[in-house]
Amino acid sequence: MRIPFAGNVRLVALAATTALTLTTLAACGGSSDSGSDSTSLEMWTFKQSHVGALRAAAEQFKEETGITVKIEAYTPDDVYATKVQSSAKTGNLPDVLEVHSDGEDFVFGAAGVTADLQDQIPDSWSGRFQEAIKASGTVTAQKFKESQAKDSTFKGVEQDQRFSVPLTAGTFGIVYANKRKLAEAGITKAPATWEEFLEALEATHHKDPKTGGVSLGLKVKATGLTWVLQPLAYAQLGKENYGKLFGEDKAGDFSSTNGNKVLSMYDEITPYWMPGSQSLTIDEADQAFAQGKSAFAVGGTFTLAFLQQNGMKADDVLAFGMPSPKDGAIPDRALGPIALTGLSLTATSEQPENAKKWMEFLSGTDVAANFAKESADLPATELGAALTSMMESFKGTPETTYDPNLNDFRPPGYDQDRAGEVLADLTPLGKDSPAGTGGKLSELIRNYWTTQ
Template identity: 65%
Template structure:
């Protein structure tokens, strides 16, 4: 199951840390096939990446004579177990695809991943989107956090780099069924929040059973992080948006600004797909792919999953969460996050060839083809001509990143303005009682989120 990024990183990191610590691992031995200096082995946990990586590997062999075998082990817990077992027996591959900014550092701390900071520079580094270039790198802050007794990253080295970003993504992407929109008289993406509500109303009126909005609200944080937060950022601007989580009760969720944001979120309530609060993220996406909803909220990564479930990307209209026309940021952009990266294991007998493969994957033409084949967005900065290859739906996802620093909602921010110990699922559960459950009013929701937020500040002693 795909879950909100911050929580997913914590879960994967914790699982890896526990599994690896139980086995007292040391990176030893070599990868299978390591005696062949022209053959590399790479593992991934992303089934949707396998065919794209294999296609890239064919081109890589033509260019270098080096072959790369790609194997997938899914789901995430099976991948963790596979790495754990291979590390014990010395049978790790040369390369691993890893969860960025979590799984990579845990494996680095365990001594399984090599530090490639000396090599990732120059043209190679410059190809990667600036917003995610630090992913995989142990900054001063990340190193300091690793010294905390509760950290799962004991052993990482300041200044080390344990992965290079492969894919990026963001939350707050809306997918719409083109046919259902056309049936309701809609031919283009909503330009603002009101047009989005109008489109929801139109599709629901045309098809009361299937014309609504799906989102996996069984994971409580999704409504908060994927819909309300980007909309609130656009309505209030960065400073007032961040103050919603402050200790200042004149600016928090109980303030007029907070009530305004919650009232706007509540405008979606009539349009939820029936049973949304019981659906996992995958189930909500599957429902959309099956025509049980006209709209689906997710991330850039959702498109590949829709394709896996039989939906043609050309039949989908994709756009970033629409901004309120009268808001502080009417031209909202969504900031990219590093989602997965590629790492070299310390047991690889051919790290130089492994680095050549990693650098090859970052080349613009290779990354563009990977995006098309995987229906996913690469970390490489794509050129203007990429739209001709990617097609309209993937290009729309790329376009959602385009904005100024002031107009870009960055989902990776949070530690800077939220209290230590903040739990987004708890806040999301309160929000769900407002919408879709209609069990409490906007004012009651504002008060409860305020009380919860203040309890975090108090517990943190900040």
Template identity: 60%
Template sequence: MLSLAPIAACGGSSGGSGDSKSLEMWTFKQSHVAALRNAAAEFKKQTGITVKIDAYGPDDAYTTKVQAAAKTHDLPDVLEVHSDGEDLTLGATGIAKDIAADVGSDWSGLYQKGVQLSGTVTDAKYKESVPSDSKTHGVKKGQRFSVPFTSGTFGIVLADKKMLAAAGITRPPASWEEFIADLKATKAASGTSGGVSLGLKVKATGLTWVLQPLAFAQLGPDKYHALFGKDASADFASPDGLKVLGLYDQMQPYWMPGTQTLDIDAADQAFAQGKSAWDIGGTFTLAFLQQNGMNPDDVMAFGLPGPQAGAVPKPALGPLALTGLTVTATSGHAENAEKWARFLAQPAVATRFAKDATEVPATELGPDAAQVMGPTLADMTKTFVGTPETTYDPSLNDFRPPTYDQDSVGEVLADLTPLAQKSVEATGKAMAKLNNSFWATSK
């Protein structure tokens, strides 16, 4: 997330290309570069406009690059950004152009229904922006600072088929209990390399990618929401909360050694290198694994399973926009930049991108989507299928206090596992106390 003083979008200097027939685009996703360049070649054939694609990573390096370029008014025309967070921050600082007036239903209708408003300051997003210390403070309702580009979800488990076969496992686990049993089996068969990797150096990953969908599956929507509420009889220190934390703590013996020191990319790389049999990530992980030399056909992928006796034993994972396309306010060629963003939303272009990048596009691809994306990626998207009552939707956060900070909650959870410094009971009390402090400051 960027923290910058507002910049002027005018005043004689501008970013992007100085040529009216060329554009510049930056991305933080190296795995998207080749696919974007292929799309750019077709875009030039159709429009005569050249798009230069550059990647800067990892995320913190990209943030630094954008910060420096914003200060010198040397930004590109288009930025690939983290959706519904970074894009709104860029809008609040004056870096992103408000494109709400230009994105009509004929454009937004190209996207999957669940992500069509991504990048827009909805009522909920505006409410989050009101506090003066909010990263998006200053945005206005109805503004739009990006359109969706890729979609997907978190809580996807990826497994090495060969290592699983060595442990006698040939199919995804049907329940949380089977998942834990399978972890035990692969560790027995492959030793320390038979465990599970997750970028737990980023503490919120354990919370948002595992504990929260697990809690939803165990408790159902209402009781899951109550964990973050004000009622002490239903929070993380309650019997329901302790039950969920106990289930999560069952993973303690099976973490890959050192996984708490790895960021997300490093954890995925460890899996690709055979240092773990399992990896927890999202639909976006497969492209990164392929980039690091792993064949997608060697990967088994499935959504995190629910407990057998849980309220939602077969949970679905709701898709959300993962990355979006932002037109910079300093671009001298905003019309062409928007033309490029809309071009990438066309079904034929998105289909080619899905194949080239091994990524789920935000565009609605229709009934042939599974065939387009390949079997492993298609298996991931099967987790999207559910009813509102059985779908864990990570984009719904209005049941939490407005000042809720997932990173500090993730720090507390890490003391339970993988650090094993606190018991389930002590962790529940600490999480409830922290949550209460968020409600208190929200007043």
């Protein structure tokens, strides 16, 4: 599963467990069985789609260095988290972990599972990463402030500590369309505006009401908020007014005229959700799309690899960024890239220098290009023309780019899952109106401001 940006329930549970069970890491020593062999490392990942690409890179790494890297996958995410927890108790962790960037890496770091890489990533290494994500894995001033919240999942981290380096990058808000279903509905190109997107949904849904809608894993409460509403609101309102939605002033928050406007626009999708979308996980929604149960799916740049795993060919899919309203403040809005997964060095690795060599090797331009080809995922490294067409959605100026990394206008402690739960009553559930939803979101956000 691919989680939405920021926190989730799994991390809260993990943090609670690690606080109690991982304090003996330093005493346990050793990492898996690799400590007994100075030319053998072990790495774990939670993404099955990355295994082939990582093993291919490991073969090349062995040819160049003589160091063997064993790659193991444990899926889905909850199984991976349990595996890390149980192995941490026995000191049987690998040398390197693939982690969810800017979330899970901090939880592991706070618990002592992973090592602090501060001042260990030279410019020659970090300079390979896309500018927007080169500092991913670092506890920024904003992240440190978040760590001090009462219910933080990564209490105890210190500002400027670094617990991962980027492996894959991408963004949310990418729409996937089934080319065959589009053709059957008379659609020959990707919608260029929000209005055209709605017209396309109407056409595919009219052609086949059962399988012509759009799927999204709305069981994960924040997906509708972060993958659809927020990019839509940014395009409609512009950067400044978008930020005001999360502010203390009711004149600009979700209960305002602007808030009602974007909530009403989002509500226009309501007739077209695939039946049962509110009960689907992200993977289940993507599987439904791959099985032809919907004409459109909303995901991220990472979704293509999962669709291919589930039998859908890339040539059968049309992918494009969530379109902007034609009369909005930013009709040509871009989507900012974020780090999706990273690489962390475990605190118990007996070969930290070799492990860091492997981590750095994966960021090499040629290696990253091969990784992208093998995994159908976007690497964190700058690849220029080698990036897929989805990278077109990244092209924009600072003012025209919706950047999910920027959250400083939100109140401390803000929980997007709680906001997403309020939004779900509007759509797909249809239990509330745009005005009612706006009032509830306004109250929720204002409570965060008053309790900081």
